[in-house]
Amino acid sequence: MVPVDLIDGEGFRANVGIIVCDRRGLLLVGGRIGQNSWQFPQGGIQSGESAEQAMFRELHEEIGLTDRDVDVLGCTRDWLRYRLPEQFMRKNVHPLCIGQKQRWYLLRLMGTETGLRFDTTTTPEFDRWRWTGFWEPVREVIFFKRQVYAQALKELGPLLFPAGLPPRPDWWQSGWGSIDHD
Numbered sequence: 615m616v617p618v619d620l621i622d623g624e625g626f627r628a629n630v631g632i633i634v635c636d637r638r639g640l641l642l643v644g645g646r647i648g649q650n651s652w653q654f655p656q657g658g659i660q661s662g663e664s665a666e667q668a669m670f671r672e673l674h675e676e677i678g679l680t681d682r683d684v685d686v687l688g689c690t691r692d693w694l695r696y697r698l699p700e701q702f703m704r705k706n707v708h709p710l711c712i713g714q715k716q717r718w719y720l721l722r723l724m725g726t727e728t729g730l731r732f733d734t735t736t737t738p739e740f741d742r743w744r745w746t747g748f749w750e751p752v753r754e755v756i757f758f759k760r761q762v763y764a765q766a767l768k769e770l771g772p773l774l775f776p777a778g779l780p781p782r783p784d785w786w787q788s789g790w791g792s793i794d795h796d
Contacts, residue, residue, distance in 0.1 A: 678731025
């Protein structure tokens with residue numbers, strides 16, 4: 615049976631986003647195969663699957679980790695949405711997907727990164743990975759996902775940094791300030 619992704623009546627595909635941190639507070643980003651771009655692991659929620667089940671499935675499929683490798687620190691309270699630009703919409707697919715609605719999870723890697731693998735599926739998403747500073751993924755992800763990344767980090771960050779989030783970098787103020795209006 616082919617998995618069915620869930621698209622709601624507004625055209626948003628149900629999805630999970632996964633932020634993996636280490637004990638230093640650095641975040642794991644994956645390099646997309648054949649591209650010079652970085653992002654957090656993410657993927658669609660399939661019919662009959664809870665968001666948490668989808669998160670663990672995607673965690674294993676995209677970076678080779680299991681529930682034994684991580685501690686779940688938290689999840690966003692609500693769906694975070696982004697729209698796809700016209701050029702990224704698949705117009706010949708029904709129902710039409712206009713974007714993603716995502717539940718984001720913050721996980722802490724409990725061991726070492728030796729368990730990271732990209733070959734658990736026949737169509738891997740990533741071919742490399744690295745640890746990065748807290749706000750850096752907002753700058754490195756494709757432009758139409760930046761607002762959602764900023765929202766997810768702002769909401770989940772206090773679980774990692776209870777005394778206060780790291781200061782936003784200088785680049786945030788030079789043209790990136792519109793990402794997050796506060």
